[in-house]
Amino acid sequence: MKGFIIKEFYHIFRDLRSMLILFGMPVVQVLLFGFAISNEVKNAPIAILDHSNDYVTRQISSKLLSSGFFIASDAVVDESHIPEIFRKGKVKEIIVFESNFARNLEKDHEAHIQLLADASDPNTANLIVNYTNAIINNYQQEYFAGLSLPVEITTETQMLYNPGLKSVFMFVPGIITILLMLISAMMTSISIAREKEMGTMEVLLVSPLRPMQIIAGKVLPYVILSFINAVTILMMSYFIFGMPVKGSLLLLLAESILFIVMALSLGIFISTVSNSQQMAMMLSMFALMLPTILLSGFIFPIENMPMALQILSNIMPPRWFIIIIKAIMLKGLGLQYIWKETLIIAGMTLFFIGLSVKKFKIRLE
Amino acid sequence: MQPIIEVENLVKKFGPFVANDHLTFNVGQGEIFGFLGANGAGKTTTMRILCGLSSPTSGKVKVAGYDVYTQTENIKRNIGYMSQKFSLYDDLSIAENFQFYGGIYGLSVSKIKERTEELLGRLGFSGEKNRILKDIPLGWKQKLAFSVAVIHHPSIVFLDEPTGGVDPITRRQFWEMIYETANEGITVFVTTHYMDEAEYCQRVSIMADGKIVALDTPGNLKDTYKAATMEDVFLMIAR
Numbered sequence: 001m002k003g004f005i006i007k008e009f010y011h012i013f014r015d016l017r018s019m020l021i022l023f024g025m026p027v028v029q030v031l032l033f034g035f036a037i038s039n040e041v042k043n044a045p046i047a048i049l050d051h052s053n054d055y056v057t058r059q060i061s062s063k064l065l066s067s068g069f070f071i072a073s074d075a076v077v078d079e080s081h082i083p084e085i086f087r088k089g090k091v092k093e094i095i096v097f098e099s100n101f102a103r104n105l106e107k108d109h110e111a112h113i114q115l116l117a118d119a120s121d122p123n124t125a126n127l128i129v130n131y132t133n134a135i136i137n138n139y140q141q142e143y144f145a146g147l148s149l150p151v152e153i154t155t156e157t158q159m160l161y162n163p164g165l166k167s168v169f170m171f172v173p174g175i176i177t178i179l180l181m182l183i184s185a186m187m188t189s190i191s192i193a194r195e196k197e198m199g200t201m202e203v204l205l206v207s208p209l210r211p212m213q214i215i216a217g218k219v220l221p222y223v224i225l226s227f228i229n230a231v232t233i234l235m236m237s238y239f240i241f242g243m244p245v246k247g248s249l250l251l252l253l254a255e256s257i258l259f260i261v262m263a264l265s266l267g268i269f270i271s272t273v274s275n276s277q278q279m280a281m282m283l284s285m286f287a288l289m290l291p292t293i294l295l296s297g298f299i300f301p302i303e304n305m306p307m308a309l310q311i312l313s314n315i316m317p318p319r320w321f322i323i324i325i326k327a328i329m330l331k332g333l334g335l336q337y338i339w340k341e342t343l344i345i346a347g348m349t350l351f352f353i354g355l356s357v358k359k360f361k362i363r364l365e
Numbered sequence: 366m367q368p369i370i371e372v373e374n375l376v377k378k379f380g381p382f383v384a385n386d387h388l389t390f391n392v393g394q395g396e397i398f399g400f401l402g403a404n405g406a407g408k409t410t411t412m413r414i415l416c417g418l419s420s421p422t423s424g425k426v427k428v429a430g431y432d433v434y435t436q437t438e439n440i441k442r443n444i445g446y447m448s449q450k451f452s453l454y455d456d457l458s459i460a461e462n463f464q465f466y467g468g469i470y471g472l473s474v475s476k477i478k479e480r481t482e483e484l485l486g487r488l489g490f491s492g493e494k495n496r497i498l499k500d501i502p503l504g505w506k507q508k509l510a511f512s513v514a515v516i517h518h519p520s521i522v523f524l525d526e527p528t529g530g531v532d533p534i535t536r537r538q539f540w541e542m543i544y545e546t547a548n549e550g551i552t553v554f555v556t557t558h559y560m561d562e563a564e565y566c567q568r569v570s571i572m573a574d575g576k577i578v579a580l581d582t583p584g585n586l587k588d589t590y591k592a593a594t595m596e597d598v599f600l601m602i603a604r
């Protein structure tokens with residue numbers, strides 16, 4: 001048994017591809033998601049078309065440009081150029097002030113601003129328009145501060161659990177989940193499929209080792225490596241991105257191990273239905289990765305999906321694990337709040353192990 | 366001769382398909398037994414049963430004195446196995462492969478060292494034991510795989526088309542190893558498609574459609590069928 005595990009480590013450490021997947025990918029992914037892919041808008045190029053050019057419009061313009069979210073593009077704007085400017089992709093948004101803006105505001109208590117945004121990237125367009133609106137509203141409140149309005153509703157917003165609305169907080173749970181899933185399921189299924197392909201599996205089966213020992217020997221190294229990976233990602237997100245762990249670290253690690261075991265049993269299951277490394281790889285990539293990314297709620301909110309996909313997302317193990325990680329890291333909740341999700345993952349683990357053992361026996365016959 | 370494999374009326378069915386149809390044969394201790402037959406004749410099925418990987422539908426089968434229905438653990442401990450895929454790990458060194466397989470059969474570290482030296486010495490590979498298997502020619506690998514299959518001194522070693530894809534010189538050397546092994550008292554149970562190799566066996570059986578259609582020494586078979594070579598015998602009856 002010990003020899004088996006040592007052998008498995010030799011396989012991993014001598015294969016450059018395995019090493020890259022195991023240790024290079026997590027680091028690169030976390031850095032990529034953390035730094036490059038971001039939902040925040042910074043320095044979006046905008047253009048302002050000011051038909052009025054009075055003190056109010058200038059104040060609003062300078063407020064927008066000094067916010068840090070926008071920079072003025074050097075595009076020269078007049079009405080006829082607007083489609084062309086957008087087509088060239090020089091600006092993300094154009095702000096149009098009507099003529100006589102300040103006078104209308106004083107006389108009629110109503111003035112108009114038109115916001116045009118490039119929605120070929122809908123998320124960004126949405127964010128930019130929201131930011132712009134917020135800044136203009138802010139200005140409006142200051143402007144009317146002296147005047148008393150007949151009725152006023154003041155909203156006070158507080159963002160819980162992620163006050164800075166940092167996108168890293170959203171990505172880290174997703175990345176941990178995806179990486180654990182990928183490494184555990186894909187690497188085990190490939191390594192078992194490889195033994196089958198090379199013919200060494202036959203020799204192992206003829207040997208006095210029991211099937212359970214063979215599986216355990218193949219899987220244990222990956223449990224260890226996946227766990228090291230999970231810890232690495234957590235440390236990176238903690239030290240580099242300031243992602244907190246509000247709840248119990250112990251619980252978080254225990255849940256991670258549970259999820260790793262789930263992914264490994266899924267990997268074993270994949271290997272029992274595939275006969276070559278290629279097939280194992282394809283199965284893990286397409287049958288696991290895409291649903292994991294798309295249906296787990298990692299990037300796209302599950303609530304917005306069509307009913308059929310919402311139901312489908314229930315059988316995606318990552319969905320539940322992401323809920324668990326967020327609950328522990330961001331909300332600091334304990335087991336009493338996430339026992340249901342934990343139970344679901346445990347159930348899935350048993351299901352996959354049972355299925356693989358059954359498959360394994362049939363194959364032996 | 367003491368029988369080490371005893372097979373009596375072995376039947377193996379897969380649904381309506383009869384893969385092994387009432388096979389009866391014995392293999393004696395230290396014998397080199399050739400197990401021939403065209404592809405699909407049922408050789409692999411029999412071999413799997415003898416190795417304890419699969420249970421017969423009916424019949425009596427004993428390997429190394431143990432029953433294949435109930436004592437597969439003991440059987441597995443007492444046999445060695447090598448297939449045409451030479452079954453060693455490409456990314457491990459020679460010594461590491463020996464360590465791994467020795468470990469599986471529960472040999473102690475010192476015992477593995479001793480056997481590794483002994484077997485590599487016999488092959489003249491002693492100086493090469495830290496080479497990674499990937500860089501070694503196929504013919505060598507096959508000999509190494511055979512050495513690994515007997516590292517735990519089994520009573521029987523099963524060789525499933527061990528010389529596939531190897532040049533004639535290496536095949537000849539390989540058979541010299543088989544003879545040495547048999548001289549140590551290890552029974553060799555070998556399947557092959559090379560009829561010149563069948564001549565090297567002490568006794569051969571030829572299977573067709575799940576039945577054993579001939580079983581004797583190569584010399585007697587050639588006399589019976591009035592053929593010059595085993596190849597002619599095989600073509601006459603295995604078709």
